[in-house]
Amino acid sequence: MNIIVCIKQVPETTEVRINPETNTLMREGVKAIINPFDMYAIEEALRLKERFGGKISVVTMGPPQADQALREAISMGADEGYLVCDRAFAGSDTWATSYTLAGAIKKLGAFDLIICGKQASDGDTAQVGPGISTHLNIPQVTYVKKVEEATDKLMRLERMLEEGFEIIETPLPALLTVVKEINEPRIPSLKGLMRAKSAKITILTQKELDLDPQQIGLCGSPTQVVKIFTPAPRVGGQILKGEIPEMAKELVDLIKDEVN
Amino acid sequence: MDYLLTEEQKMIKDLAHKIAEEKIRPVAAIYDISEEYPWEVLKVMGESDMFGLFIPEEYGGFANSSMNLCLATEEFSRACGGIAVCYAASALGTIPIVLFGTDEQKKKYLPDLAKGKKVAAFAITEPEAGSDASGIKTTAKKEGNHYILNGLKHFITNGGDAETYVVIAMTDKTKGARGASAFIVEKGTSGFTFGKKEDKFGIRASSTRELIFTDCKIPAENLLAKEGMGFIVTMRTFDMSRPGVAAQALGIAQGALELAVKYVRERVQFGKPISSFQGIQWMLADMATEIEAARGLVYSTARMLDAGIKDVSKESAMAKMYASDVAMKVSIDALQLFGGYGYMKDYPIEKYVRDAKITQIYEGTNQVQRGIIGLKVIKEMAK
Incomplete structure (x- = not known):
């Protein structure tokens, strides 16, 4: 089974600060890690490879230092790492990112399965995985919490819903996004770390991918971030005291004041 | 550093x-x-x-x-x-x-x-052969292509859970220390059973059991080295492993210090974190310095071993003795820094005191280590 795992390098914190002038994330001084949800995608790929054999290719789009994330995936047992990296891709929103990643995946040749984390811990959009499947015109199953059955042609999956789950069968190739309930990511081995250190990371630029210039980077991104701000912390409410009839009256007065 | x-x-x-x-x-x-x-x-x-x-x-x-x-x-x-x-x-x-x-x-x-x-597990200790390993009573008698083991080992770490045991037994009692030999014994061998599991003060995740040999027949090819080399096997093994025990002590000390530093920064008394008091700072200073000194000894000894230097008995003993004494002192001081809370099992620090204690005792008590070091120092100076 040839599996492609799409990962993203993110800052190791959920409390990222935003530069008020540029409206971008301030990454300085924050350690970069693999998006935690993508760790479950890597682990599930490793488990499928252990059952069916095959190859795991890990793909990420990002700056040159994102190659560290690919090496970490290789240290866990992935076979190959591809870094989609070009100034031309900078400023991509989820549409342009999924278009670009889909273009890179086409370049890698035949595959049976693509696995992504359900969303990235920094952007929290959960759009890139589904976007890739749309650009590649293959089925997608999101929020997968369990692989019930798998053959080289078909998968039966448990998909997490807010209340309960549904069971979905999909032909392959397909794209899955996975949730943290699906597995527990492994700790790398020493041999894996050694291999990852010297592994060759293939860099894919716009030159190799030859994508439609109108659909990549900032100009290929329909989303325009007009303003990013941290909402002001909610101020403490007011607690009314006394008998219920008085409190009700006071409440009505307060609302009237607020409206006026 | x-x-x-x-x-x-x-x-x-x-x-x-x-x-x-x-x-x-x-x-x-x-x-x-x-x-x-x-x-x-x-x-x-x-x-x-x-x-x-x-x-x-x-x-x-x-x-x-x-x-x-x-x-x-x-x-x-x-x-x-x-x-x-x-x-x-x-x-x-x-x-x-x-x-x-x-x-x-x-x-x-x-x-x-x-x-x-x-x-794996290593088995030399017996009820009457602790620091005095020459008191071993377990015997191994050669019969054709086999050895027959009889006797009792106790306080064996990993005993019962390990699959592969290296056991020291007497092949010739008349020769004293030169009559001991080392054997590989597999779990499941007929005549090899396990006795009491010890209820310990610390290191309670590890198992410590008795090994019982009753006409336990093992193939002659399970002899390690040659007959009579049991104590040489033991001494060379301990030279290699003592830095490991020292590293264990070092880790316990480091872990205790880290917990203590975290605690004193959070614990507020007299309106400020207790880490702002000089009395506390001086305790931390001594703990941290002693840990670094121990680490220096442990790493230097390990590096000597890796460089192929043969005689490291003195350095190995120094590393084990000093690091374990530091572990005991640092963990006790760390508990002190936690005050009354440190004495309670709800907090993790008391476990460090319990875990530290054994490092002064096993793989040669610290008194035995001092004996090794003392003799070696005198011998070196007499040259």
């Missing part, structure tokens, strides 16, 4: 740290109470190649390095001295096979030990 570690050593230390924080620390208190053998954790260590650190590459390991073993043991012990000793005791049972095994013996036993599929 920079310890001038190589890239590979840093990688080992970082990986062991990750295992310690993610897989050991969250379960340390659970195993301390349940006294179950921590197979789940050992499985992770095995899959991460940690058991290969003291086994040569040609037998499925990573490298035979004392420094590697020390770095991993120290990191594991920071999180739990008990789980770490399950690991270190397997090293103790494996080292004699690495040092003295024939190619066949190494091929047969080391690959599974390197992957952590099996763990």
Whole structure:
């Protein structure tokens, strides 16, 4: 089974600060890690490879230092790492990112399965995985919490819903996004770390991918971030005291004041 | 302080740290109470190649390095001295096979030990043969192509859970120390059973049991080295493994210091964190300095061993003795810094005191270590 795992390098914190002038994330001084949800995608790929054999290719789009994330995936047992990296891709929103990643995946040749984390811990959009499947015109199953059955042609999956789950069968190739309930990511081995250190990371630029210039980077991104701000912390409410009839009256007065 | 570690050593230390924080620390208190053998954790260590650190590459390991073993043991012990000793005791049972095994013996036993599929144990102690190893009563009698073992070993770490045992028994009682021999005995051999499991003060995640040999028949090819070399096997093994015990003590001390520093920064009395008081700062200063001094001894000794220097008995003994004395003192002081809370089992620090104590006792009491060091110093000066 040839599996492609799409990962993203993110800052190791959920409390990222935003530069008020540029409206971008301030990454300085924050350690970069693999998006935690993508760790479950890597682990599930490793488990499928252990059952069916095959190859795991890990793909990420990002700056040159994102190659560290690919090496970490290789240290866990992935076979190959591809870094989609070009100034031309900078400023991509989820549409342009999924278009670009889909273009890179086409370049890698035949595959049976693509696995992504359900969303990235920094952007929290959960759009890139589904976007890739749309650009590649293959089925997608999101929020997968369990692989019930798998053959080289078909998968039966448990998909997490807010209340309960549904069971979905999909032909392959397909794209899955996975949730943290699906597995527990492994700790790398020493041999894996050694291999990852010297592994060759293939860099894919716009030159190799030859994508439609109108659909990549900032100009290929329909989303325009007009303003990013941290909402002001909610101020403490007011607690009314006394008998219920008085409190009700006071409440009505307060609302009237607020409206006026 | 920079310890001038190589890239590979840093990688080992970082990986062991990750295992310690993610897989050991969250379960340390659970195993301390349940006294179950921590197979789940050992499985992770095995899959991460940690058991290969003291086994040569040609037998499925990573490298035979004392420094590697020390770095991993120290990191594991920071999180739990008990789980770490399950690991270190397997090293103790494996080292004699690495040092003295024939190619066949190494091929047969080391690959599974390197992957952590099996763990090992070393058995010399008997009820009447503790510090005085010449008091061993277990016998091994040769009969044709076999040896017949009879006797009792006790206080054996990993006893009952290990698959592979190196056992010291007397092949010729008339020769005293020169009449002892080392044997590899597999769990499941007829006549080899386990007795009482000890209820211990500390390192409670590790198992400590009696080994009972009743006409236990093992193939003659399980003899390690030659007949009569049992004590040489033991001494050389301890020279290699003592820095490991020292590293365990070092890790316990480091772990206790880290918990204490965190606590004194958070604990507010008289309107400010107690870390702002000089009396507290001076205690931390002594603890941290003693730990660094111990680390210097441990790493230097491990590096001597890895450089192939043969006679390291003195340095090995110094490292083990000093690091374990530091572990005891630092963990007691750390508990003191926690005040009344430190005495309660709700807080993790009292476990460090319990885990530290054994490091002054096993693999040669610190009194025995001082004996080794004292004699060696006199001998060196007399030259």
